[in-house]
Amino acid sequence: MDRSTEIELIEELLGLHAQKAPFLDEQWTREPLERYSSPEIFAREREHIAATLPQIAAHSSALPAPDSYVTTEIAGRSILLTRDREGSAHAFLNVCRHRGATLVRGQKGCQLRFSCPYHGWTYSNTGDLVGVPHQKTGFPDLDRAALGLVAVPCQEYAGWIWLSLDTNCDIDIKAHLGALAGDMLAMRADEHQIFASDVRDINANWKILVEGGLEAYHFRVAHADSIAGLFPDNLSSYRCYGRHIRSILPRNTINSQADMPQDQWRIRDHANILYSLFPGSQFLVQSDHFIWIRGIPLGPDRTRLELTTLVPTTQNTEARRDYWRKNHEFTLLTLDEDFQFAEEIQSGLASGANAHLNFGRFEGALARFNRYVDDAIA
Ligand code: FES
Ligand SMILES: [Fe+2]
Structure with a gap:
């Protein structure tokens, strides 16, 4: 992202943090269950999204x-x-x-x-x-x-x-990425190497798995045993670029920026940045490495995920091996917590308990993502 956007995002988060207010959409919304289980909707998604979009x-x-x-x-x-x-x-x-x-x-x-x-x-x-x-x-x-x-x-x-x-x-990827093309280039994937990659077959619809990354509402409760202590409760923001979404999930240390000169602000040191590239790839950018999550929808209730940790080529050394290994394992541990919820949501769809799933005003990115899916298969 360019420097002015980086400063704007940090200012926004500092403001929200100071007011103890989450980033809110206008309204909360409801999604019908069938979008996560219908073979007919899955077939349309496969034809118009997975088999069509770059x-x-x-x-x-x-x-x-x-x-x-x-x-x-x-x-x-x-x-x-x-x-x-x-x-x-x-x-x-x-x-x-x-x-x-x-x-x-x-x-x-x-x-x-x-x-x-x-x-x-x-x-x-x-x-x-x-x-x-x-x-x-x-x-x-x-x-x-x-x-x-x-x-x-x-x-x-x-x-x-x-x-x-x-x-x-x-195929024109620069056009496909639109305003996010600069962010993708700045990630410098060509100067990174794959440190480790794992595959998970998850019994859940691919959209439930994308949604799981788009809000920080669940951190305090769902990740109580892993990352919860690193993040303020329910604080995140997002921006949409075409059908792609960039979410910012600030860490507790974001506050330290308020006491520093603006020219030393660096968002990657104090927030996880999550790019959800429509349709299938998410990038979780951390201070010194990033994780690529690739979703391959296999069926309405089944998704293969490839979870890959990429580290700077210059730092992919024997001396750093343990450090990267621990990072990769901690990422998997945290994501496995999310995947368990995704599988439980999927199996609960048929229970009759809900007619809809509910997205709060601080879960607005989930609703946007679902509108992009609707738009693509319309
Ligand atoms: S050579 Fe016969 S199917 Fe390939
Ligand atoms: Fe999570």
């Missing part, structure tokens, strides 16, 4: 060198990411053009060509069909150029590999 598929370091590759899954499709000899990233549907077998079964590696495990059709890492066993007899007039791998629009930007499954659109 999203992050991997950190750039997942393709560390020319000829490296990695596979991932988006909207139920297996995706093959490659880096070619010149260093450019590519994305393809990981499906053979002969009879549709999965082309690459492995997760990652380094190779120039990919041979289908079924009949051996072979593709280059730029997607060209370069080998067809018995082509002359079996496929006499086959046009190899028409049967390359199906390319998925892909762009490397700000240290991340982004793609969109909408093959009709030109």
Whole structure:
């Protein structure tokens, strides 16, 4: 964020803290339960959000060198990411053009060509069909150029590999991020390395998991055994940028800024900054590292989360190893507290106890996020 925004946000939080007042929306709202459980709504979200909008598929370091590759899954499709000899990233549907077998079964590696495990059709890492066993007899007039791998629009930007499954659109991540593009560049993901990554399959709708990060109302109670003591009760603020949200979750030490000259204010030292990039990635930025939370919706009541701690490359040293390890484990411990609530909310939906879920005026970011979902699937 630019310096004037940083100062404006700190001033806002100091003001709220002094008044002991939370950041409030106009009204509290209610969300119908079906948005978290309906297969029909989930199908629309998959079609119009997960399979349409640009999203992050991997950190750039997942393709560390020319000829490296990695596979991932988006909207139920297996995706093959490659880096070619010149260093450019590519994305393809990981499906053979002969009879549709999965082309690459492995997760990652380094190779120039990919041979289908079924009949051996072979593709280059730029997607060209370069080998067809018995082509002359079996496929006499086959046009190899028409049967390359199906390319998925892909762009490397700000240290991340982004793609969109909408093959009709030109991908433009700077435009997609809008006013948050500067924040994403300032995060300097390209100067960070993945320290550790864990995967959780959670029995909850993906939106419940996003919502869990958008308010500080639950900190004092839900995180009583972990982070509650570090944060003032129920104090956070947020701003929306297109469909993306930047939330500020100040720590108790935010108060120290009031006694310091403004030119020494630094928000990252006194607040967690949470970027919720619509639709699937959240970044929890802390003073010296950040966490990438990637949500992959698997079904109306099931979501895969990848939880990755990224640390500055210059500090990813043996001497700091224990420190980063403790940070990563503490993050997981805290998030696991959230995930337990998410699973309980999901299982409570069918109980008949509630017709709606209720979002208070200090939970306004949750309502905004849900309106962006509505807007995207309308
Ligand atoms: S399905 Fe891939 S070569 Fe036959
Ligand atoms: Fe939480």
